[in-house]
Amino acid sequence: MMxxxxxxxxxxxxxxxxxxxSPKRPVYYVQSPSRDSHDGDKSSSMHATPMSHSPMESxxxxxxxxxxxxxxxxxxxxxxRSSSGRKGGRKRNxxxxxxxxxxxxxxxxxxxxxxxxxxxxxVLIALFSFVLLFTVFCLIIWGASRPYKAExxxxxxxxxxxxxxEGSDFSGVATKMLTFNGSLxxxxxxxxxxxxxxxxxxxxxxxxxxxxxxTGQLKKYYQPRKSRRSVxxxxxxxxxPLYGAGSSIxxxxxxxxxxxxxxxxxxxxxxxxxxxxxxxxHRKRITCPVTIDSTSTKPITFKKDSCTYS
Numbered sequence: 001m002m003x004x005x006x007x008x009x010x011x012x013x014x015x016x017x018x019x020x021x022s023p024k025r026p027v028y029y030v031q032s033p034s035r036d037s038h039d040g041d042k043s044s045s046m047h048a049t050p051m052s053h054s055p056m057e058s059x060x061x062x063x064x065x066x067x068x069x070x071x072x073x074x075x076x077x078x079x080x081r082s083s084s085g086r087k088g089g090r091k092r093n094x095x096x097x098x099x100x101x102x103x104x105x106x107x108x109x110x111x112x113x114x115x116x117x118x119x120x121x122x123v124l125i126a127l128f129s130f131v132l133l134f135t136v137f138c139l140i141i142w143g144a145s146r147p148y149k150a151e152x153x154x155x156x157x158x159x160x161x162x163x164x165x166e167g168s169d170f171s172g173v174a175t176k177m178l179t180f181n182g183s184l185x186x187x188x189x190x191x192x193x194x195x196x197x198x199x200x201x202x203x204x205x206x207x208x209x210x211x212x213x214x215t216g217q218l219k220k221y222y223q224p225r226k227s228r229r230s231v232x233x234x235x236x237x238x239x240x241p242l243y244g245a246g247s248s249i250x251x252x253x254x255x256x257x258x259x260x261x262x263x264x265x266x267x268x269x270x271x272x273x274x275x276x277x278x279x280x281x282h283r284k285r286i287t288c289p290v291t292i293d294s295t296s297t298k299p300i301t302f303k304k305d306s307c308t309y310s
Contacts, residue, residue, distance in 0.1 A: 145280045148190075150191075155185040156185045161182075165177055169241040173241075176242045176247075178246075179238050180240075182214070183232055183233065184216065191226065194273070195225055195271045196222055198271075199221055199268070200267075201217065203216070203217055204265040208245060208259060266283050266286070267283065
């Protein structure tokens with residue numbers, strides 16, 4: 001009985017003097033959501049992680065860093081898996097983060113705007129160059145086609161009716177009256193090797209002392225390239241009053257009337273070289289003196305130098 005008491009006192013006396021080999025430190029817990037808690041009930045599940053139990057498990061020990069990284073990785077990986085809806089579907093980099101597809105822009109907004117401006121500028125330059133080249137081409141074609149003028153030759157004048165008599169005009173003034181019917185024949189030649197021409201004329205007048213006693217009109221027509229055509233124009237004047245000019249007309253004893261006249265008109269020709277873009281226009285004024293005998297029935301033939309062509 002005394003032995004046991006002594007042992008107890010020895011034990012109590014030695015207890016405060018000798019420190020304990022491994023004093024127990026308080027245990028701390030960190031509350032963090034587990035993988036299952038994110039998918040299920042967040043408030044009902046907790047994950048306890050002891051912070052340190054011994055000097056070997058102090059914060060300076062490498063195991064704490066690995067543990068913290070693992071816990072952080074588990075939290076973030078759980079978030080990415082839950083947001084993506086699949087596990088392990090994305091590639092991960094060397095730090096464990098999921099890789100995302102990043103769209104890289106080709107350049108800044110100013111660079112894209114400059115490229116668009118350069119494209120528009122190049123299109124305008126190309127369009128301007130095309131218009132310039134086409135204009136030069138048209139000018140060359142126009143210059144090459146200018147020498148090809150229509151060649152007009154007056155051939156003959158056939159008189160079917162010619163009469164000078166006394167009469168009165170619409171107001172009742174007495175004067176000499178002239179009636180004329182005939183046809184004028186001409187030859188038109190187109191020397192152009194590449195294009196045809198459109199031929200027309202002004203009124204063809206038969207004049208006596210600047211008084212038109214008969215007139216006619218050439219109908220407009222098209223003449224092909226390198227071609228020749230004979231045209232016929234009818235001249236007509238009925239009971240044209242001559243007034244004072246009629247006093248110069250003398251009638252022979254046998255009733256013959258010889259009267260000098262003048263033919264005056266213009267021939268117009270137009271060639272469409274390149275459609276309506278390139279055209280050549282020419283006009284030729286023709287003047288032919290002619291003397292008509294009322295007793296002659298033969299056509300009056302014009303020599304080459306009988307008429308003037310200007």
